Amino acid sequence: MQNEPKYIAIKNEIQKKIISEDYVLGTKIPSEAELRLQFNVSRHTIRQAISECVNDGYLVKQQGSGTYVSDQYKTKQIGSGNKTIGVITTYLSDYIFPSIIRGIEEELSKHDYSLMLSSTRNNVENEKRSLESMIEQNVDGLIVEPTKSNLMNPNLNYYLSLAESKTPLVMLNASYEELDLPVVALNDEESGKMATEHLINKGHTNIGIITKSDDLQGKNRLKGYLKGLYDAKLTFSNDFILRYDTEAKPDLPSLIHIMLENKEIPSAFVCYNDEVAVMLIKEMDKLNLRCPDDISVVSHDDSHYSTVHPEVKLTSIKHPKEELGRQAARSIVEAVESGTAIKSHIFEPDLIIRNSTKDVSSDTVAQ
Numbered sequence: 001m002q003n004e005p006k007y008i009a010i011k012n013e014i015q016k017k018i019i020s021e022d023y024v025l026g027t028k029i030p031s032e033a034e035l036r037l038q039f040n041v042s043r044h045t046i047r048q049a050i051s052e053c054v055n056d057g058y059l060v061k062q063q064g065s066g067t068y069v070s071d072q073y074k075t076k077q078i079g080s081g082n083k084t085i086g087v088i089t090t091y092l093s094d095y096i097f098p099s100i101i102r103g104i105e106e107e108l109s110k111h112d113y114s115l116m117l118s119s120t121r122n123n124v125e126n127e128k129r130s131l132e133s134m135i136e137q138n139v140d141g142l143i144v145e146p147t148k149s150n151l152m153n154p155n156l157n158y159y160l161s162l163a164e165s166k167t168p169l170v171m172l173n174a175s176y177e178e179l180d181l182p183v184v185a186l187n188d189e190e191s192g193k194m195a196t197e198h199l200i201n202k203g204h205t206n207i208g209i210i211t212k213s214d215d216l217q218g219k220n221r222l223k224g225y226l227k228g229l230y231d232a233k234l235t236f237s238n239d240f241i242l243r244y245d246t247e248a249k250p251d252l253p254s255l256i257h258i259m260l261e262n263k264e265i266p267s268a269f270v271c272y273n274d275e276v277a278v279m280l281i282k283e284m285d286k287l288n289l290r291c292p293d294d295i296s297v298v299s300h301d302d303s304h305y306s307t308v309h310p311e312v313k314l315t316s317i318k319h320p321k322e323e324l325g326r327q328a329a330r331s332i333v334e335a336v337e338s339g340t341a342i343k344s345h346i347f348e349p350d351l352i353i354r355n356s357t358k359d360v361s362s363d364t365v366a367q
Contacts, residue, residue: 006039006041006045007041007045007046007048007049007052008049008052010035010039010041010045010046010049011048011049011052011053011056013039014029014049014050014053014058014059015053015056015058015073018053018058018059018069018071018073023069024069024098024102025069025070025071025101025102025105025115025117026068026069026092026093026097026098026101026102026105026117027068027069027092027093027098028065028066028067028068028069028092028093029050029059029066029067029068029069031066032046032047032050035049035050050067054067056073057070057071057072057073057074058070058072058073060072060117060118062092062118062119062121064121065092065119065121066093068092068093068117068119070116070117071105071114071115071117072114072116072117074114082112082113082114083111083112083113083114083140083141083336084113084114084115084116084137084139084140085104085108085113085114085115085116085139085140085141085142085143085329085332085333085336086116086118086134086137086139086141086142086143087101087104087115087116087117087118087142087143087144088118088119088120088127088130088131088134088142088143088144088145089101089117089118089119089120089145089172090119090120090121090122090145090147091119091121091122092117092119095273095275095301095303095305096301096303096319096321099321099322099325100172100321100322100324100325101115101117101325102322102325103321103322103323103324103325103326103329104143104325104326104328104329105325105329106322106325106326106329107325107326107329107330107333108329108333111333111337113140113329113333116134116137116139118130118133118134120147122147122148122214122215122246123147123246124147124148124153124154124155126147127147127153127155128154128155128158131155131158131159131162132158135158135161135162139167140167140168140336141167141168141169141170141332141333141335141336142162142167142168142169142170142332143169143170143172143328143329143332144169144170144171144172145171145172145173145174146171146173146174146175146176146215146216148214148215148245148246149174149175149176149177149214149215149216149217150213150214150215150216150218150219151214152178153176153178156176156178156179159176159179159181160179163181168332168335168336168342169181169182169342170182170183170184170328170331170332170335170342171183171184171185172184172185172324172325172328173185173186173217173324174188174215174216174217174220175216177216182331182341182342182343182344183344183345183346184324184327184328184331184344184345184346185324185344185345185346185347186217186317186319186320186324186346186347186349187346187347187348187349188216188217188220188221188224189220189221189223189224189227190224190348190349191220191221191224191300191317191349192209192220192221192222192223192224192225192227192228192270192300193224193225193227193228193231194224194228194317194349194351195221195224195225195228195270195298195299195300195317195351196209196224196225196227196228196229196270196298197228197231197232198298198315198351198353198357199268199270199296199298199357200228200229200232200234202268202296202357202358202359202360202361203359203360203361203362204266204267204268204296204360205234205267206237206240206264206266206267206268207225207229207234207236207240207266207267207268207269207270208240208241208242208259208265208266208268208269208270209221209222209225209240209241209242209269209270209271209272210242210244210252210256210269210270210271210272210276210280211225211241211242211243211244211270211271211272212243212244212245212246212272213243213244213245214245214246217272218243218272221270221272221300222241225270237264239259239262239264240265240266242255242256242259252276252279253279253282253283256279256280256283257283257286257287260283260284260287260289261287265295266295267294267295267296267360268295268296268297268298268357269295269296269297269298270298270299271297271298271299271300272299272300273299273300273301273303273305274299274300274301274302274303274304274305274306274314274316275303275305276299277297277299277305277306277314277316277356278305278308278309278314280297281297281309281312281356291312291356292312292355292356292357292358293358296356296357296358296360297312297314297315297356297357298314298315298316298317298351298356298357299314299315299316299317299356300316300317300319301316301317301318301319302314302316302317302318302319302352303316303319306352306354307354312355312356313354313355313356314354314356315351315352315353315354315355315356315357316351316352316354317349317350317351317352318349318350318351318352320347323347324347327345331343331345
């Protein structure tokens with residue numbers, strides 16, 4: 001309509017893009033500045049349009065992160081008879097999470113279930129708010145990726161409350177060790193062992209690891225690394241183990257750089273994930289160290305990061321991503337429909353071999 005306010009026209013345009021999947025579920029929409037340029041309007045107009053979309057369930061705002069595509073509008077359109085599954089992940093648009101969420105959404109849509117998304121940014125206060133919101137919305141089931149799963153969690157009472165109310169709940173990627181909850185995850189201990197054994201089979205004896213200390217995946221991948229070394233009767237140096245947590249991640253490149261400047265450095269590394277492996281290779285480049293000629297690298301997740309380097313393509317443990325999301329959604333739907341208990345589902349690892357590792361067996365023999 002000619003007299004239609006500009007913010008309404010922009011709201012309608014954003015909603016069309018969401019319905020047509022030009023804006024993909026779980027991804028961040030363009031920034032306010034980008035939308036202002038696109039529509040040639042004021043910041044106030046853009047904020048009005050976004051606020052309308054949030055109210056209508058097309059967008060969800062994450063404090064300190066941005067505005068993300070949601071499908072809560074389906075619940076509003078279909079009414080109270082439509083079942084809704086809450087999904088809480090540490091991140092929404094970063095790394096492998098869009099693929100996981102896509103798998104969940106695709107499976108839920110087969111059963112005409114709606115999805116309500118929330119992100120914790122791996123912060124326990126954000127997790128508390130997300131859980132409170134999901135409980136308040138009376139979701140029919142919950143899929144939760146735990147926040148800082150290797151640390152004592154202050155929100156355990158919410159999970160016990162959900163269990164008491166018989167709300168179906170499944171954990172994603174890891175679980176809280178204090179709670180006996182079903183989990184859909186990769187076998188991270190076996191993954192760490194497989195990555196380490198690949199390097200051992202290529203003749204490496206001085207193997208380091210860079211791993212995350214505040215989540216269970218990092219702990220289990222470290223356990224697998226240690227088991228791989230133990231089975232091969234190899235020792236390790238504490239100086240070859242670099243741990244970091246969520247808050248220290250911005251400092252990780254400088255920590256890696258310091259490690260690489262030591263007199264003795266590993267001939268190979270197992271990395272917590274592909275993003276960390278790329279950081280490692282970039283710091284190696286700064287010191288004129290080459291992968292794999294000087295240092296071999298094996299990583300985890302087989303994400304898009306595994307092929308971003310122009311020369312080095314990462315050997316990486318494959319993460320099930322979309323299938324993991326689909327399995328979690330199938331488990332929740334079955335529990336909601338039949339009332340049956342959810343069983344854990346653990347995916348076994350698979351190593352995708354590329355060119356980031358070098359066989360040094362002949363070098364070892366020559367020495």
